[in-house]
Amino acid sequence: MSEQKFIRTCSIWRALEVVGDTSILLILEASWIGARRFDDFRLRSDLLPTLLSNRLKRLVETGILEKRLYSDKPPRHEYHLTDKGRDLYWTALMMLRWERRWAPREGKLDIRLRHKTCGQVFDPTPSCLHCKAEITASQVRWAEGPGVGWMAVRYSRRRQHRSAAAERSANTALMDEVAQITGDRWAGLVLRSIFTGLRKFDEICRDTAMATNILSERLSWLVDKGVIALHEYSSVPRRFEYRLTEKGIDYYPVLLMLLLWGDKYYLSPEGPPLLLRHKPDGHELEPAVTCSCCGEPVRIRDVDYEVVEPLRAPDALATAG
Template identity: 30%
Template sequence: MTRSPAGGENATKQLGITAPPNAVGHAFGLFGDEWTLLIMRLALTGTSKYSDFREQLPISHAVLSSRLERLVGAGLFVRTLYQQRPPRYEYLFTRKGGAVWPLLVSIWNWERRWAPTHQDSTPPLRHLTCGNEMSPIYSCVHCHGAVVVDNVEVSWGPAGSWSRIVSDSNTRRRSNQRSRTGAFNFYPGAMSVFGNRWSTVIVAAALFGVRRFSDFERVLGPPPLVLAERLAELCRFDVLDQVQLATHSNWSEYRLTDRGRDFFASLSIVVDWAETFYPDEEGAVLIRTHVPCGRPLQGVLICDHCDEIVHGSAIDISEAQMCFR
């Protein structure tokens, strides 16, 4: 993969200046929260009532209310009255929210592939079109060829810079007591990346060739203690590997493992979604080309059995059909 977004003037010229988030920055800011992802995951399988979210997640009233309000405010859910006395509401996907399903399926797929001990919470996906259990493949809509980190060329678009991607990442740090909340225990591997906004942008930068602590700090601008904590956790979950350099014994690099590289599909799906629902008048954040066919990258999920494009309405999880618009 061409790694031009890893550095250079475009990547750093606005650091230290408050810059409005671009489309990808909005998406990373929204999805970089473990509770938000788990709420949307339940919504995909039909959960809509407040009481049902509470029953299925070890989440406090305050946290659930704040996350639902945020999803409504962001236009992913619509709040609908279904009972008047007493008033009761359900939370239903909008078109924008329903379009998140490829990301959640991709995360689901990653967890099944790399964390087999958690398969009780990630049952198989069944493609209703062909009737087979499947592991959908992130593919090019033009040639239907697989899209992986090594066959995509990427460069900054007019709205692209790291500063505008990370500008919405200065939020709370996830507590080290997260196990008490229960959220992290659902998908610990995937949540090590997508459950924290800084972790997400660190992995994205690593995919573009950033490796040294000082370079992550220069390109992304996180507080050093936060960066050290995130890098340590990503190494603990085998997303990154800290490698001592033979040429400089006191230097080390953080290199993506195979597990880490496999997050490329999920991150690319975030870009797909973000560019669709947060269009910037300046233009695209990233210019992506699928090298095998030479066409602009537009990703889809394809069934690994029947080779047909997968649609949200044609996915079954443990006999519970996903509810997409």
């Protein structure tokens, strides 16, 4: 009998158990920009019909989408976000923010967001409602909360679907690289560990309870993505650790909004596993996504959007004959 492994409880882990799948994130992305029917999701996500059907069913089962009949003969359904699904909006905005900053933009769709409250086109900004300052990873201090503990690992076998995002056509591509990272829950757990100060391979392995071969692959992949980098911290004997790059540090708001959503919908009876404080005065962190123009929190009902067509490389100049 194999030894039971345990993982540190965390609302990020619980959230990733639900949405930590690239295909699911592509479906949610399509839903944010108006997809409601199966063919709309198929066109937007480029997912195979069988995979799309499976993930739509899963999203209905977890209460993120609801299925509504719009035709009796023949029976036809639409898929609409529930309140639980709409509460992922801040996570989606932080994913969009990261994609815009760090992924190549050529050949991708973009979204122009307009805040109805102030009427301005805005950039989504991670902010603390208590002090109105923008949130950065270096300005957040964490401590164990009443819900901290260890739980048995329940790793289900999932194929990697990173290519589902990477291979989309230019007509549908919006959030590709960030969907690959957020859609890989093991990569998310690795980043969670490093953000909490665990940088050595053995430390990350104990914290995530991953098989060593899976951890090695995820670490190498995140290094290739430029999210983390390998640093030598001892020359005799040679020892290495993994540190976040600037690109990796800027991923923090995505994890923060996942934690917020996980705390709301998957909180343990004892309370939150993590308590967050905002430096330098140590007040309780009140995370929100705000409008870069007026500073007010943005809600899905208060935002209009316009899809911007993919950026193209300028045509090469014709050579003189």
